[in-house]
Amino acid sequence: MTDEQATDPPTVESAEASELRARVAELEDRWRRALADFDNLRKRVARESATQRDAERARVAGLWLPVVDNLDLALEHAADDPSAIVEGVRAVREQALDILARLGFPQRSDVGERFDPAGHEAVAAVSVPDTSPGTVVQVVRPGYGAGEHLLRPAAVVVAKGD
């Protein structure tokens, strides 16, 4: 308490104490409500986090069902006409690449690019005439996505210096 307040007359003191008590009650209420809001948010987050993950899993899995359906169809038709299955499987493969692209992971086309450890894994180095060292000359296993959205690096063969 400051000197100034200590010299206040009793009636003013009483009014001040009354106001302070009201302020204490109000702040206690606000504080408790803020704590309750925090707690409710925390519980809601725990619940929704699992729900959202489940929903994303189902969404992505569902995108692949047409691929499975078309594999089934290709196999059914294979009995009648074995050569038709190749066309069917080619179409299914295109469909699968399209799904990956829509999910943010397009197939990388790396031949001719400079080797970049952020998206390439070198599996071999070969001497190639008229090709600058460090150039990707063959993709052994394609990569998908790039940068922060790299799903899998490409396994590549790189040109080496002589």
Added chain:
Amino acid sequence: MTDEQATDPPTVESAEASELRARVAELEDRWRRALADFDNLRKRVARESATQRDAERARVAGLWLPVVDNLDLALEHAADDPSAIVEGVRAVREQALDILARLGFPQRSDVGERFDPAGHEAVAAVSVPDTSPGTVVQVVRPGYGAGEHLLRPAAVVVAKGD
């Protein structure tokens, strides 16, 4: 302010006001901190929610890469031996069903089950001797998952009464 408090001597009033002011300061601090905690949690949740969804998307998409790789392999070998592709595609199909099962969506086997609108879509009803009405007699398009984890209902043909 109650009658009792109004008759307190001035010195007691001053000490009380002093205590109340300290209490007000303390509660204001607690309230503000609770609000800040709430706000930080809300921001963190918004950030992590997107991150978790991205992570789940990448995890599920990544499971399908071997399927795409094996389609590529089946097509490569088809040039040499067209009959080999059927075996390859059969294996890829099994692989795809295995992925769906691991994600919580096993392929339903519904023939012989009682029709259940929670997991079946009736596309036709046929008379079948010695089969009780409402029995699934054929699956036109397989369903995946069940109950809360139903990814797709099965399209089925159901036995009808005479």
